[in-house]
Each structure stands twice: as structure tokens, then as C-alpha cells.
Amino acid sequence: xxxxxxxxxxxxxxxxxxxxxxxxxxxxxxxWAGFDEVDYDREGTPAPHGLGAxxxxxxxxxxxxENVLAFExxxxxxxxxxxxxxxxxxxxxxxxxxxxGGTFIDWRSQFTTKYPFTGSLLxxxxxxxxxxxxxxxxxxxxxxxxxxxxxx
Numbered sequence: 286x287x288x289x290x291x292x293x294x295x296x297x298x299x300x301x302x303x304x305x306x307x308x309x310x311x312x313x314x315x316x317w318a319g320f321d322e323v324d325y326d327r328e329g330t331p332a333p334h335g336l337g338a339x340x341x342x343x344x345x346x347x348x349x350x351e352n353v354l355a356f357e358x359x360x361x362x363x364x365x366x367x368x369x370x371x372x373x374x375x376x377x378x379x380x381x382x383x384x385x386g387g388t389f390i391d392w393r394s395q396f397t398t399k400y401p402f403t404g405s406l407l408x409x410x411x412x413x414x415x416x417x418x419x420x421x422x423x424x425x426x427x428x429x430x431x432x433x434x435x436x437x
Contacts (some may be wrong), residue, residue: 295419298387301359317425322348371399
């Protein structure tokens with residue numbers, strides 16, 4: 286089965302640091318991404334969100350485990366996925382780039398499917414999911430930025 290790719294982008298008026306704060310903090314995803322539960326089976330370096338962290342995620346009755354593979358503050362967050370969805374060798378890389386007026390969010394994932402003839406459907410589903418999550422991340426970070434500005 287061939288390797289499939291998904292690539293989505295979003296822009297936020299928040300700084301890379303403000304976007305990073307939400308992206309890296311797994312439990313915060315319950316507030317801004319619509320996840321039901323995110324917790325750590327193992328903390329990473331730096332604790333708890335960093336390299337080597339193992340995050341357990343639940344959305345409804347679906348649960349998954351993500352292993353943090355790269356953790357470069359304000360710049361790169363990478364993870365792989367282990368769960369009930371029909372993926373093999375799933376990896377995602379989220380890159381944050383400072384741009385005039387905010388942050389460019391670049392979310393790329395690659396995977397192989399467990400079952401024949403499911404790649405196109407899974408690519409469509411993951412494109413929708415990652416587009417939604419990246420837009421929510423951008424908006425939530427802007428909320429953090431606005432809260433910080435009003436607190437000043």
C-alpha cells in the first residue's frame with residue numbers, strides 16, 4: 286500500500302510562542318480542539334510535554350496514543366500515532382513560522398493504511414480533521430494573545 290500525505294496550513298495573528306503554548310500542551314487540547322481527554326502515560330523532556338512524551342487521547346469512544354518525536358520550542362512539534370484507526374506508520378510534523386503579524390502553521394502528516402483501498406478516504410478524513418484542528422489552534426492562540434493584551 287502506498288504512503289499517503291496530508292498537508293494543511295493556517296495562519297494566526299498570535300506569535301509563534303503563543304501558538305506553541307497550546308500546541309505543545311496536550312491537556313489544553315480539551316479546551317480548544319474539542320478532544321474529550323488528553324493525558325500523559327509518560328512525561329517527556331522538558332516535562333511534561335516534551336520529547337519522548339506519550340500522550341493518551343480520547344475523542345468519544347475513539348482513543349489513541351501519540352509519541353512525541355520532535356519538540357523544538359516555538360518551531361517544530363512532531364508525533365506518531367498508535368490507535369484504533371486503520372493507520373500504519375502515521376507521523377505528523379507541525380512547523381510554526383513567524384510571519385509579519387503572526388504565525389504560519391504548517392501541518393503535514395504521512396501514513397500507510399492497514400487495509401487496501403482505504404487510503405483516499407482516510408486522506409480525505411484526515412485533511413478535514415487537521416484543517417479543523419489547525420484553524421482551532423490559530424483562533425485559540427489569538428484568544429490567548431488577546432487575553433494577554435487586555436491583562437497588560
